[in-house]
Amino acid sequence: MLGLNNKDTSLFLVIIVLTILAPVLLNPFPTESTLAQFNAGYPDLMQKFVVFGIFAIGFNILFGLTGYLSFGHAAFLGVGSYSAVWIYKLFTYNVIPALILAVIVSGIFAVLIGYVSLRRSGIYFSILTLAFAQMSFALAYSVLSNPKFNLTNGETGLQIYANDLQLFHREGLPDFPHLFGLSMVSTYKLGVGPWEFQLNVAYYFCAIMMILAFYFAIRLFRSPFGMMLRAIKSNQQRLNYTGLNSRPYMLAAFVVSGMYAGLAGGLLAVTDPLAGAERMQWTASGEVVLMTILGGTGTLIGPVLGAGFIKYFENIFSKINDQVLHQWFTFLPDGIEDVLVAIVHPFIGKGWHLTLGILFMLVVIFLPGGLVEGGQRIARLLRRLSNRDKAADATNVSAE
Amino acid sequence: MAILEVKGVNKRFGGLAALSDVNLSVQESTVHAIIGPNGAGKSTLLNCLVGKLMPDSGSVMFDNQSVLGRKPHEINQMGISRVFQTPEIFGDLTVLENIMIPCFARRDGAFRMHAFEQFANETELIDKSDAILSDVSMTDQRDAHAASLSRGDKRRLEMAMCLVQEPRLLLLDEPTAGMARADTNNTIDLLKEINGKRDITMVIIEHDMHVVFSLAERITVLAQGTPLVEDTPDNIKGNPKVQEAYLGESQN
Known part of the structure; x- marks a missing residue:
């Protein structure tokens, strides 16, 4: 189906079913029970599951396939968020243009950072990406937020104010990110006996994005391009002596991976229309590395599992x-x-x-x-x- | 006609002159062996041919085009393939995938973004790979992980990877090192067939004289970075200078 072999099709279907049923499956305990605090089926957390799932899927395309460990992937996440919020501020709360810009801008960033960083491999590559991410963080946190030229709004973070331009914003449209009028914040509460399930628009929107992202990742893993990336991980020297130029392959993987991160960043701004510099900090870059390794590097489903696992811990255990x-x-x-x-x-x-x-x-x-x-x-x-x-x-x- | 023309190549590593004034001319469709004691500069010379090392001076012409200053993948795209001293294969990939990669390189050039195509749909290349696998009698291992192969099989796989590209010049760095006698003889047969049937010129570096004299039509003897003599196998056998520099040691 859809150009996937049987095994991948079943995996893909499982992912679709799980994401659709997540609000039910993640809420196994009735609202009044003492175990209700282990319920993860509330919109905020579920959104994080899928958004960071996308982030980790993209990271895995780079790290899992080529073995190049980027320690600065959060830079693209942050760039995606800032781009999306700027669309909100200048034009419209519609999420589609916001996401398109988020992906494009993060892609451009990835070309620049990747072009320089990929001149080195191994630990030097990791350190270069880390340095770029920390530079981006510093730029966002202070340099680009002076009164004359305020691109990021520094410590406060970029948010939408009443006097923002919002050129295409009209009466009747929600004052929150929306999909052609359908507000992302709206939630349908489904009560079944002692249980209550929350079906949230933003969650389902992000979930569809994750399903698409996952589908694209499967196709990429199974394509000749994916095989070349695995060949780079396996023996880059042989690849070069076989007449293939590994650099553009690496750069393409880096950019695709950066665009995934940009999409995730944009989606963070879909669920909550603000962007802060802390999204670019090295801890955020480290987190996606943890997610991928915890879930299973180089596997299709692993990064999604890892992302869910870590976000669950962060939100439930900490409570x-x-x-x-x-x-x-x-x-x-x-x-x-x-x-x-x-x-x-x-x-x-x-x-x-x-x-x-x-x-x-x-x-x-x-x-x-x-x-x-x-x-x-x-x-x-x-x-x-x-x-x-x-x-x-x-x-x-x-x-x- | 000379397909490979090396003229006045020098290469120094610090104080050590690895190659000094090396001249070499390889005729098309022949098997040319380079022999010499350890440290004679054989591998350095090979590295200069494939773009791994840049000679300090001199020229290396392949088919009347200079290879110097070109990247390894560009040199490969010109039609030069190389088999390494220790087999360089893609250990994490299957045997079939190992063969498919050079097929893609041959068909699509040094880079092509085929992220939406499906590997399984490349039937033409898969058939081509299967044919090569049967030529080197590795059909049974088609779906095995390359890393799990025996050393001899890894070598055969690497050779198949080079052959499937239909190179014009094949460089072999000690293709039978560490092989048992039976495997060595199989390799000799395979190489003879490659040279005969496929009409591929070969430059072969080898320590095993049995291999050299079974295959080579011309032999260049290197000693301390300089070509000592270049001649036919029969003349090399009787050459006292060669006996002294190299063969003498191993025969006594």
């Missing part, structure tokens, strides 16, 4: 505080309860980074292929167990 812990352990005698809470305390709330760090270490050491490899191992184990059962049955039968 658990001592009070919640006390509630959980309330059945224990007071002394033991306090000790347990004290032990768990560093790993929750603001300490979620610690938990994530430990998990990341465990994954890198024991599952170099990330969560995808974990899934594969479990599948293999189950298959072996079922085979053994069958074999055991067979011997029983023959013994009889």
Whole structure:
């Protein structure tokens, strides 16, 4: 289907079904239950899942296929956001032109940064990209926000004010990013018994974008171009001696990957019409590296899983505080309860980074292929167990 | 007609003169061997031919065009393929994909953005690759990971990758190093066939005299960066200078 082989088609269909049903699947606990805080099916978080999913899919095209580790990908994310917000400020709240500009501008940025950075490989490439991203951050944070020429609005971040031009904004259109009048903020609340599911326009818009991004990534992975990129990772010298110029291939991969990041940045501005410099900071660049490695570098689904995993931790684990812990352990005698809470305390709330760090270490050491490899191992184990059962049955039968 | 013409090539690494005033003329459709003791400059010379190293002076003409200053992929596109001393293949890719890449290079040139085409639809190139795989008797390993092949098979794969490009000149850097005798003989047969059937000129660097004398029509002996003598295999065998510089050591 759609030029995909059977395996990829089923993977693609699974992704489509999961993203469509996400508001239901991520809300397994009734609203009133004590476990409701583990529900992830609220618009803000779901939007993050898919937007950072796109970011990680794009990053994986560069890192997973060519092995070039960019430590400055957040620069493109930030550029995408700023471009989108500028469209809002100058022209219209319609998200389509905003996203188009976000992708184009980040693409241009990627050409410039990639052209210079790709002159080096390995750690030097990583450091060059990091340097560019930090420069972009500094530009956005201070240099480009002086009173004479205010492109980024510095620390406050770029936002929309009542006196902005908004040339094509008309009465009756929502005062929020919209798709031809359909406001991104509108949410339909679906109550089913004790459950409540929130179907949000921005989420579904971003989800469709992610599905498209995912489809394009599958096609790219399976194309001759994708094979060339894997060849670069495998043996760049051989590629050159085989009559292929690896530089334009690398640059194309870098630009595609940067445009994915720009799209993700634009979508961040779709869900919330502001752009801040912190989006470009090196921690944001590091995050996408974590997502990709955690999920499974070079796999199709891995980056999406990694993005979801990290965003879930960031939003859910950080919300658990001592009070919640006390509630959980309330059945224990007071002394033991306090000790347990004290032990768990560093790993929750603001300490979620610690938990994530430990998990990341465990994954890198024991599952170099990330969560995808974990899934594969479990599948293999189950298959072996079922085979053994069958074999055991067979011997029983023959013994009889 | 000389397809490859090396004139007055010099290359120094710091104080060491790796190549001094090397002249070499390779006739079209022949097998030309370069032999010499370790450190004679054989690999340096080869690296100068493929754009990996830039000679300090001199000229290297392939088919009356200079190759100096060109990038490796440009030199390959001119029609020069190279087999390395240790097999250079795409270990993470399958054997078939390894062959497909040079096919693309041959058909599409040094770069083409084919991100929306499907690998599986390139039936013409896949057929071509399958034909080459059967020529080097590797059809069984078609879908194996290249990294999992034995050393001998990696060499054959690398040779197949070069052959599928239909180069005019094939440079081989010790193609049988580390091979068992049986494998070496297979390689000799394969190379003979390549030279005969496909009419590919070959420059071969080799330590194994059995290989050299089975294949070469002309032999150049390098010693300490200078060509000592260039002649037919029979004359080289009897040449006392060569005996002294090289063969003498190995025969005693």
